[in-house]
Amino acid sequence: MNNHFQGQSFLKEIDFTPAELTYLIDFASHLKALKAQHIPHPYLQGKNIALLFEKTSTRTRSAFTVAANDLGAHPEFLGKNDIQFGTKESVVDTAKVLGSMYDGIEFRGFKQATVEDLAQYSGVPVWNGLTDDWHPTQILADFLTLKEHFGHLKGLTLAYVGDGRNNMANSLLVAGAMLGINMAIGAPAALQPDAHVTALAQQYAQAAGSTVVITADPQQAVAQADALYTDVWVSMGEQVDYGARIKQLLPFQINADLLAATSKATTIVMHCLPALHDHQTDLGAKLGEQYQLAAFEITDDVFQSKQSVVFEEAANRMPAIKAVMAATLGDLFIPDSIFA
Incomplete structure (x- = not known):
């Protein structure tokens, strides 16, 4: 048994296999159900998470904050005017400093190269909360919404x-x-x-x-x-x-x-x-x-x-992000047979 996700970053969709993306969507659904039933799931008890934001945010910031709290972690918001990042301190230097203090880093900003550098030099899992190229946590929420609605994804x-x-x-x-x-x-x-x-x-x-x-x-x-x-x-x-x-x-x-x-009337x-x-x-x-x-x-x-599911989709940002953080940082037991 080996956790496919432990210590991994999620910088773009192709960082994981289709089977791994499917697992994250289903795990998000499971975590959503646990929360609805008021069942604690503190997979990240005692961890500290840096939330690094170059761009403003409503859903991403809220979802990472609430998800971290639900998982027992402590999130710290670092806005572009709060730290030296990019103005007086390079991405690489910032990555090394944050990686020495935090257990995981979320980044939302402009360049994909920035999130890639944070992952390379911080030594901790880094999660892409949006760059100009990719928005992987949004996709998990979107496909969770589709799966909830239609019961499956393949063939839609x-x-x-x-x-x-x-x-x-x-x-x-x-x-x-x-x-x-x-x-x-x-x-x-x-x-x-x-x-x-x-x-x-x-x-x-x-x-x-x-x-x-x-x-x-x-x-x-x-x-x-559909x-x-x-x-x-x-x-x-x-x-x-x-x-x-x-x-x-x-x-x-x-x-x-x-x-x-x-x-189609069901679109x-x-x-x-x-x-x-x-x-x-x-x-x-x-x-x-x-x-x-x-x-x-x-x-x-x-x-x-x-026919609009936009607010269900928005709410699903939270369990989707929670699944990514828990899977990559939570020492989960995930049998290999799931990915066979």
């Missing part, structure tokens, strides 16, 4: 529409293919996934017996989809012409018409949040008035509909 069809080059599109495409989900990305040609990401997904899809479709036709992308997924049209820190981006992506907005185009709607679905935010109001639009990547009627 998931269509992502919008900016096909962002971290969510990358993570969904690759991890979905790994788990045997038929993946479709609907995006204009200029915003389709990088060739190396698509090639990686196709390689996994071939092994899993699933399909990968990349198309500039929104109707084709969503045909027969789940429609979208994300904001402009990523955090991205400098773009909003007007041009909106014009590019408006045909890919998840609205009643696009939802109907799946031809669910997903979004990693935050979403510009109304004018109840400063940004939504400002852009909405400027471009005369009630909503952007998803309309409010669909966002609030019975």
Whole structure:
């Protein structure tokens, strides 16, 4: 017996095998059930966790904090203005210092290279809470939500529409293919996934017996989809012409018409949040008035509909993150037969 996860970092989906990702999703489901039944599960009693944030956060920060507390660990939030990281101290030096005091490190920020360096030089498990390239803890929550809803993952069809080059599109495409989900990305040609990401997904899809479709036709992308997924049209820190981006992506907005185009009454709607679905935010109001639009990547009627699972998905960030931390840091007994 050897714990596949102990001491490992989770920097991107392909750090683990499809069987290991499946285990983490199922373990998250188990931990969620334990919490619902008020059964303590302090796998990380006495551990200290550093939460290193370059980018702002609602779900990731809350999920890591609550998950660490539930597991008996002590989380410490280190915001970009709280420590010397990046301004007066290098990533490598920071990694060595944090690794000497903490048992695990979460990082949410811009460059994938930063989280890779933290893992290389800290000597402790490092977890990617989002970079510009990948968002692996979000994916576990997404697939936990899908599995809860449909009872299985293999053979489902998931269509992502919008900016096909962002971290969510990358993570969904690759991890979905790994788990045997038929993946479709609907995006204009200029915003389709990088060739190396698509090639990686196709390689996994071939092994899993699933399909990968990349198309500039929104109707084709969503045909027969069990789940429609979208994300904001402009990523955090991205400098773009909003007007041009909106014009590019408006045909890919998840609205009643696009939802109907799946031809399935059972299709669910997903979004990693935050979403510009109304004018109840400063940004939504400002852009909405400027471009005369009630909503952007998803309309409010669909966002609030019975087919939307966005808040279940958001809540599932916590057990998904808890599973990753417990598996990599908790000295769990996991029989090899699970991965055979």
